[in-house]
Amino acid sequence: MVVVVVSTFQFVPYRGPAERPARMGLPALALLLVAGVLLTQASPPARSFQLDYEKDCFRKDGAPFRYISGSIHYARVPRPAWRDRLLKMYMSGLSAVQVYIPWNYHEPLPGVYDFAGDRDVEAFLDLTAELGLLVILRPGPYICAEWEMGGLPAWLLWKPDIILRSSDPAYLAAVDSWLHVLLPKIKPRLYQYGGNIISVQVENEYGSYYACDYEYLQHLLGSFRALLGSEVLLFTTDSTQAEELRCGTLQGLYATIDFGPGSNITESFGAQRQVEPKGPLVNSEYYTGWLDYWGEVHASTSSAQVAQGLEDMLQMGANVNMYMFHGGTNFAYWSGADFKDQYKPVTTSYDYDAPLSEAGDPTEKLFAIRTVISKFQPLPVGPMPPATPKYSYGRVALKKYADLLSVLDVLCPSGAIQSQFPLTFEAIKQEYQGTLERDGLTTLRVTGRAGDTLDVLLENMGRISFGANISDFKGMLGNISLGSSLLSNWLIYPLAIDTAIKQGWPHAAQPQSSNGGTAGPAFYTGTFETPGIAWDTFVKFPGWSKGQLWINGFNLGRYWPSRGPQQTLFVPSSVLHVDRPNNITVLELEGASPAPFLLFLDKPLFNRTLNHSTMATK
Ligand SMILES: *[C@@H]1O[C@H](CO)[C@@H](O)[C@H](O)[C@H]1NC(C)=O
Ligand SMILES: *[C@@H]1O[C@H](CO)[C@@H](O)[C@H](O)[C@H]1NC(C)=O
Numbered sequence: 001m002v003v004v005v006v007s008t009f010q011f012v013p014y015r016g017p018a019e020r021p022a023r024m025g026l027p028a029l030a031l032l033l034v035a036g037v038l039l040t041q042a043s044p045p046a047r048s049f050q051l052d053y054e055k056d057c058f059r060k061d062g063a064p065f066r067y068i069s070g071s072i073h074y075a076r077v078p079r080p081a082w083r084d085r086l087l088k089m090y091m092s093g094l095s096a097v098q099v100y101i102p103w104n105y106h107e108p109l110p111g112v113y114d115f116a117g118d119r120d121v122e123a124f125l126d127l128t129a130e131l132g133l134l135v136i137l138r139p140g141p142y143i144c145a146e147w148e149m150g151g152l153p154a155w156l157l158w159k160p161d162i163i164l165r166s167s168d169p170a171y172l173a174a175v176d177s178w179l180h181v182l183l184p185k186i187k188p189r190l191y192q193y194g195g196n197i198i199s200v201q202v203e204n205e206y207g208s209y210y211a212c213d214y215e216y217l218q219h220l221l222g223s224f225r226a227l228l229g230s231e232v233l234l235f236t237t238d239s240t241q242a243e244e245l246r247c248g249t250l251q252g253l254y255a256t257i258d259f260g261p262g263s264n265i266t267e268s269f270g271a272q273r274q275v276e277p278k279g280p281l282v283n284s285e286y287y288t289g290w291l292d293y294w295g296e297v298h299a300s301t302s303s304a305q306v307a308q309g310l311e312d313m314l315q316m317g318a319n320v321n322m323y324m325f326h327g328g329t330n331f332a333y334w335s336g337a338d339f340k341d342q343y344k345p346v347t348t349s350y351d352y353d354a355p356l357s358e359a360g361d362p363t364e365k366l367f368a369i370r371t372v373i374s375k376f377q378p379l380p381v382g383p384m385p386p387a388t389p390k391y392s393y394g395r396v397a398l399k400k401y402a403d404l405l406s407v408l409d410v411l412c413p414s415g416a417i418q419s420q421f422p423l424t425f426e427a428i429k430q431e432y433q434g435t436l437e438r439d440g441l442t443t444l445r446v447t448g449r450a451g452d453t454l455d456v457l458l459e460n461m462g463r464i465s466f467g468a469n470i471s472d473f474k475g476m477l478g479n480i481s482l483g484s485s486l487l488s489n490w491l492i493y494p495l496a497i498d499t500a501i502k503q504g505w506p507h508a509a510q511p512q513s514s515n516g517g518t519a520g521p522a523f524y525t526g527t528f529e530t531p532g533i534a535w536d537t538f539v540k541f542p543g544w545s546k547g548q549l550w551i552n553g554f555n556l557g558r559y560w561p562s563r564g565p566q567q568t569l570f571v572p573s574s575v576l577h578v579d580r581p582n583n584i585t586v587l588e589l590e591g592a593s594p595a596p597f598l599l600f601l602d603k604p605l606f607n608r609t610l611n612h613s614t615m616a617t618k
């Protein structure tokens with residue numbers, strides 16, 4: 001008999017703080033403005049956001065308008081920190097924020113929707129309005145974002161021959177059901193209807209995808225218009241490559257571009273002018289930094305260069321969105337991956353070397369940017385909120401709870417799936433995340449005796465989020481042979497680890513009599529108390545190899561210090577308790593040191609790793 005264990009997870013709503021009543025700041029103000037405008041001039045319509053092809057600018061309520069914006073992804077920031085991050089963005093002088101909506105974060109299974117707690121996108125949008133920020137919304141359906149499968153739900157692959165991001169009817173049917181749920185929540189928030197959303201992006205960098213299917217873009221345009229109305233400004237974003245602008249743009253969608261501080265600004269906007277000879281210049285993703293891949297150097301971009309490029313663009317009258325202004329964290333299993341010559345998984349940290357750090361602290365880069373902005377528009381009155389306090393909780397000893405294979409009954413309560421041949425995760429109808437080292441070591445010598453059991457633990461390290469290969473199946477994709485004979489009759493255990501841990505396991509369960517060894521995949525537990533106050537902290541993994549960390553049931557993401565460059569995981573204060581012990585659970589996949597412990601520090605650590613030297617380029 002052969003046993004396959006498939007590491008997976010289920011999506012369970014994270015229980016955030018109690019609902020805060022929606023409070024919109026803008027509508028009241030809007031009424032006053034409307035009255036004023038009507039007295040002095042008959043046209044244009046009150047509350048309008050439009051393109052002016054003659055003056056090459058946007059017009060807001062009829063007046064020329066230019067935005068300076070920054071990206072923030074609510075799915076990468078714990079809900080209790082949303083207000084703090086948005087306030088810091090507002091105080092930096094931004095007029096708008098740019099926001100992605102990840103489809104797979106909200107529709108975990110076909111027709112099952114989750115907009116609660118950390119997923120309450122409407123509460124997030126309420127906060128932007130309350131703080132006086134406009135919103136540039138990017139609802140996908142594909143978003144890239146270095147997010148698991150670019151925001152597309154992996155369940156789309158239950159139909160193995162589906163052609164994603166195309167006019168394949170199976171794909172369009174799923175997209176349309178989703179848009180019919182999402183866009184009605186958005187419509188009343190559009191600027192024209194009294195809200196703060198000034199523009200909505202359709203798809204994302206579609207020109208970079210091989211399909212180049214205009215029927216698909218045309219279909220999306222129809223759905224967005226039908227659900228959002230005829231007035232909202234719809235746009236696309238692509239790189240400055242002519243081929244990408246050819247496939248990514250469509251009549252009826254305003255074409256914008258993206259490029260970073262390393263690019264020639266004149267040439268880049270020249271590329272936009274090839275497809276939009278008139279209208280506002282827009283850089284929808286001006287890269288303030290870059291993402292990190294496991295096993296590569298920690299990305300960094302000079303503040304001076306970012307600030308100079310911003311100033312040059314603003315001098316030209318261009319509209320700029322800075323990607324990212326605050327990157328945040330790929331909690332749980334949400335990190336995506338890229339495929340450039342090989343599979344490249346993205347780290348848990350999405351710090352991005354952005355103006356607001358992963359923990360939400362203003363950096364030197366933020367102040368350099370704010371100084372540039374102050375030359376073009378007035379900064380809000382008042383101080384920048386300070387960095388949130390951090391605390392070194394120090395060393396916390398952990399004890400082995402159980403080998404992973406001894407708790408399959410808890411993690412897979414429905415029992416094993418029997419299959420003659422291995423199945424993909426999608427065929428088992430499980431969501432999960434991440435894969436084995438598919439472009440690393442791929443052969444292994446196994447020794448054993450006749451009749452031995454082969455256990456295979458499969459980990460999904462994130463589905464590819466960019467390029468032609470986003471139909472990224474996970475699991476055991478092929479057959480396995482012993483010599484010349486095909487191994488068959490598999491028992492497959494999809495592991496719902498998150499579900500068990502959110503329900504209090506293993507802390508609330510009976511202690512296990514596990515063997516003392518620390519080799520192989522196993523769970524470890526421990527507790528620590530905070531001295532009266534819960535502050536943000538960063539946890540280091542001395543002597544650990546690779547795995548996942550939960551505190552009080554919150555999945556803080558993957559650690560992999562031997563690969564780097566990320567050496568610590570960010571622990572936001574909102575997951576910590578002050579009045580009772582904090583329960584730590586670690587799933588170590590490879591092996592821990594004999595006296596395992598964690599070290600809580602007051603700052604993050606990154607380093608370059610010695611084995612890999614390639615620098616991220618895009
Ligand atoms: C940018 O490109 C333009 C046009 O090709 C060129 O004239 C200019 O010198 C370039 N600027 C820089 C800083 O390289
Ligand atoms: C897609 O993946 C396959 C197999 O991993 C690889 O051979 C191919 O080059 C990839 N294609 C692109 C466009 O990256």
Ligand SMILES: *[C@@H]1O[C@H](CO)[C@@H](O)[C@H](O)[C@H]1NC(C)=O
Pocket residue numbers: 421477478479486
């Ligand atoms: C595994 O082998 C069986 C029997 O030859 C075959 O039907 C099946 O398609 C194979 N699966 C894969 C993924 O190659």
Ligand SMILES: *[C@@H]1O[C@H](CO)[C@@H](O)[C@H](O)[C@H]1NC(C)=O
Pocket residue numbers: 504505507508552553583
């Ligand atoms: C923490 O562990 C204790 C047992 O040590 C348990 O009673 C409690 O429910 C756990 N709390 C959480 C939030 O898991």
Ligand SMILES: *[C@@H]1O[C@H](CO)[C@@H](O)[C@H](O)[C@H]1NC(C)=O
Pocket residue numbers: 564567605606607608609610
């Ligand atoms: C990375 O940094 C950590 C701590 O700062 C250090 O222990 C480790 O040896 C470093 N690893 C590499 C590969 O440089």
Ligand SMILES: *[C@@H]1O[C@H](CO)[C@@H](O)[C@H](O)[C@H]1NC(C)=O
Pocket residue numbers: 610611
């Ligand atoms: C990676 O680098 C470390 C430190 O130099 C070394 O011990 C290890 O063998 C290297 N691993 C690989 C796969 O090259």
